[in-house]
Amino acid sequence: MADLKINSLHKYYGSMHAVKGVDLEIPKGEFTVLVGQSGCGKSTLLRTIAGLEEIDEGSIEIDGEVVNDVAPKDRDIAMVFQNYALYPYMTVFDNIAFGLRARKTPKVEIEEKVAEASRMLSIDHLLERYPRQLSGGQLQRVAIGRAIVRQARIYLFDEPLSNLDAQLRDEMRGEIKRLHRELGKTMIYVTHDQIEAMTMADRIVLLRDGKIEQQGSPLDLYERPATKYVAGFLGSPSMNFIDGMVTENKVTINNSNHSLDIPEQIKNKLTSHANKAIIVGIRPEHFSRADIANHQQYSKLSVNIELVQPTGSRSYVTFRLGQNPAVAELRPQDLLGHNTTIELSVDMSRVIYIDPITEMTI
Amino acid sequence: MKTSHRKKIKLALRYIAVVALTILFLFPIYWLFMISFKTANEIYAYPPVWWPETLQLSNYRVLFEDGDAATVGNSLIVAGVSTIFAMILGTICAYSLARFKTGGEHLANWIISQRMIPPIAIVFPVFLLYVWFGMVDTYFGLILLYTAFNLPYVIWMMRGYIMDIPISLEQAALVDGYTRWQVVWKVVFPMCRAGLFATAIFTFVFAWNDFIFALVLTRTDVATYTVQVTHYFGGQSNFWGKISAMSVLGTLPIFFIVAFMQKYLVRGISLGAVKG
Numbered sequence: 001m002a003d004l005k006i007n008s009l010h011k012y013y014g015s016m017h018a019v020k021g022v023d024l025e026i027p028k029g030e031f032t033v034l035v036g037q038s039g040c041g042k043s044t045l046l047r048t049i050a051g052l053e054e055i056d057e058g059s060i061e062i063d064g065e066v067v068n069d070v071a072p073k074d075r076d077i078a079m080v081f082q083n084y085a086l087y088p089y090m091t092v093f094d095n096i097a098f099g100l101r102a103r104k105t106p107k108v109e110i111e112e113k114v115a116e117a118s119r120m121l122s123i124d125h126l127l128e129r130y131p132r133q134l135s136g137g138q139l140q141r142v143a144i145g146r147a148i149v150r151q152a153r154i155y156l157f158d159e160p161l162s163n164l165d166a167q168l169r170d171e172m173r174g175e176i177k178r179l180h181r182e183l184g185k186t187m188i189y190v191t192h193d194q195i196e197a198m199t200m201a202d203r204i205v206l207l208r209d210g211k212i213e214q215q216g217s218p219l220d221l222y223e224r225p226a227t228k229y230v231a232g233f234l235g236s237p238s239m240n241f242i243d244g245m246v247t248e249n250k251v252t253i254n255n256s257n258h259s260l261d262i263p264e265q266i267k268n269k270l271t272s273h274a275n276k277a278i279i280v281g282i283r284p285e286h287f288s289r290a291d292i293a294n295h296q297q298y299s300k301l302s303v304n305i306e307l308v309q310p311t312g313s314r315s316y317v318t319f320r321l322g323q324n325p326a327v328a329e330l331r332p333q334d335l336l337g338h339n340t341t342i343e344l345s346v347d348m349s350r351v352i353y354i355d356p357i358t359e360m361t362i
Numbered sequence: 363m364k365t366s367h368r369k370k371i372k373l374a375l376r377y378i379a380v381v382a383l384t385i386l387f388l389f390p391i392y393w394l395f396m397i398s399f400k401t402a403n404e405i406y407a408y409p410p411v412w413w414p415e416t417l418q419l420s421n422y423r424v425l426f427e428d429g430d431a432a433t434v435g436n437s438l439i440v441a442g443v444s445t446i447f448a449m450i451l452g453t454i455c456a457y458s459l460a461r462f463k464t465g466g467e468h469l470a471n472w473i474i475s476q477r478m479i480p481p482i483a484i485v486f487p488v489f490l491l492y493v494w495f496g497m498v499d500t501y502f503g504l505i506l507l508y509t510a511f512n513l514p515y516v517i518w519m520m521r522g523y524i525m526d527i528p529i530s531l532e533q534a535a536l537v538d539g540y541t542r543w544q545v546v547w548k549v550v551f552p553m554c555r556a557g558l559f560a561t562a563i564f565t566f567v568f569a570w571n572d573f574i575f576a577l578v579l580t581r582t583d584v585a586t587y588t589v590q591v592t593h594y595f596g597g598q599s600n601f602w603g604k605i606s607a608m609s610v611l612g613t614l615p616i617f618f619i620v621a622f623m624q625k626y627l628v629r630g631i632s633l634g635a636v637k638g
């Protein structure tokens with residue numbers, strides 16, 4: 001049974017159409033990440049689930065019960081807010097206990113539960129402090145503690161890590177995943193950061209302009225994006241999009257003498273696009289040095305390097321394919337010497353093909 | 363070395379200026395207190411008596427023996443009760459305006475514009491109305507009027523303070539299982555405590571200082587101290603002793619309130635200033 005079910009949900013702010021018909025089912029116990037660019041309606045969607053925004057059309061069901069007109073306090077949801085939303089005039093203990101007190105929990109039970117939650121988050125030594133005496137990471141833990149101390153049906157997180165610095169963010173990502181494993185609760189997590197989405201999600205729901213662009217497991221979306229937008233959104237550096245033309249067995253790259261060989265298994269997929277424009281999507285990691293990959297699924301290219309950005313373990317190489325700038329991710333040892341021209345192979349089995357008119361993958 | 367020297371001089375000049383200003387502002391109050399302790403001869407003496415021979419209390423004794431001092435009690439009752447009413451009602455209205463956008467964007471502006479009505483413009487119509495309802499010279503009448511007159515100010519100020527509270531603090535409480543009323547009590551009040559106190563003090567002081575409403579709407583039963591003082595200005599002579607003693611009695615409550623609430627007052631005012 002679905003824990004949460006959203007049916008053709010619409011939300012307007014005045015004349016601004018923020019959520020444009022979302023259908024979504026989230027099974028019990030799953031960690032779902034809503035991801036998308038800032039302003040695409042992620043928070044709005046999350047807040048309608050919490051009951052903090054009224055909806056204009058559609059319905060929201062929790063455990064089979066339509067909750068459209070149920071007040072937030074009766075939805076049995078816990079939420080972590082982006083700016084922590086801690087009460088400055090209360091100690092950490094009181095902040096965490098705040099939700100339990102609303103439900104008239106006995107004092108002894110409150111103490112036990114706060115102790116347990118704070119131990120899970122390693123903030124048990126901070127309980128007597130006030131929020132102003134804590135660091136950003138500690139504040140975030142308290143905010144999470146406030147949510148998990150309660151037995152809620154669904155836990156919502158609205159960009160909880162966006163105020164933290166990079167290192168702390170990595171650490172907290174793992175921590176939240178661990179909490180999910182230990183608690184086994186349904187969690188919905190909002191972020192604009194595709195790395196957070198990829199690393200944390202059981203399932204990603206990618207939103208664009210108030211609509212779901214695609215949903216599925218992280219690897220599903222990464223390897224089989226339904227649209228050019230999804231392909232470009234996930235992955236860092238992002239996918240290279242190369243304009244070309246389908247000819248018999250090849251894709252010739254516009255404004256260049258480069259071409260890519262189409263592997264046998266793909267050929268019939270592209271017959272309907274013969275002699276038409278196409279966009280080829282190649283991830284940076286699917287380039288390699290020509291002499292390493294010598295197999296029929298690889299297509300060779302000779303390119304002029306414009307820029308090399310070493311990161312230590314990998315080096316990012318920028319060049320042009322026709323008019324399109326492209327980035328390849330290579331091993332540092334592939335770039336010995338100062339050759340400005342380099343032979344690259346493309347793993348054609350991983351390449352995606354996009355119809356330039358519909359921007360859908362083929 | 364040289365700069366620190368210059369800094370010291372600057373600081374010294376600043377202190378001198380502060381002391382001079384303080385004396386300037388405190389002098390009338392000092393004079394008021396001194397007159398209230400003087401005998402009639404000392405009051406009219408030339409050159410003036412800076413410090414009376416004995417701090418005699420006869421001026422005060424007369425006020426208490428004649429029952430005039432009760433008017434200070436009347437002031438306390440009407441100002442205090444109307445402040446409580448205005449704060450409770452006004453804060454609820456302000457919350458509604460700030461969070462539910464009640465009445466659209468401009469209702470708040472209209473409400474504050476009500477505060478700009480000069481009291482003299484409405485006091486006589488109100489008087490006629492009160493005569494009709496038999497509310498002249500009653501506590502209820504004055505309290506009602508002060509509450510109504512202060513409400514726009516309270517609403518305006520509290521709306522500003524409430525809008526400054528991050529809305530997620532309230533939403534977190536709603537999700538955590540609290541009702542709206544509980545949210546107002548447990549989140550909004552503590553979050554704008556300084557603003558509440560500052561606004562309440564100004565509201566109280568307005569009612570406390572009011573003269574025109576009290577003059578027209580009271581007779582003897584609930585006359586406030588501001589009205590009572592005017593009775594000591596006679597056709598032939600002014601009773602300076604009584605005037606000053608009564609004025610001191612009227613000053614003391616405000617003095618204590620401000621002294622005790624100074625912390626909130628300063629913070630509340632500066633909060634409002636940031637908002638603009």
Ligand SMILES: Nc1ncnc2c1ncn2[C@@H]1O[C@H](COP(=O)(O)OP(=O)(O)O)[C@@H](O)[C@H]1O
Nearest residue numbers: 013016018036037038039040041042043044045
């Ligand atoms: N309270 C509001 N009033 C008017 N417009 C809003 C409000 N909240 C959000 N919006 C608009 O709705 C759109 C979606 O906002 P939001 O859900 O916050 O996006 P996200 O969380 O994905 O960044 C944005 O264009 C935003 O400007």
Ligand SMILES: [Mg+2]
Nearest residue numbers: 042043044159
């Ligand atoms: Mg958001």
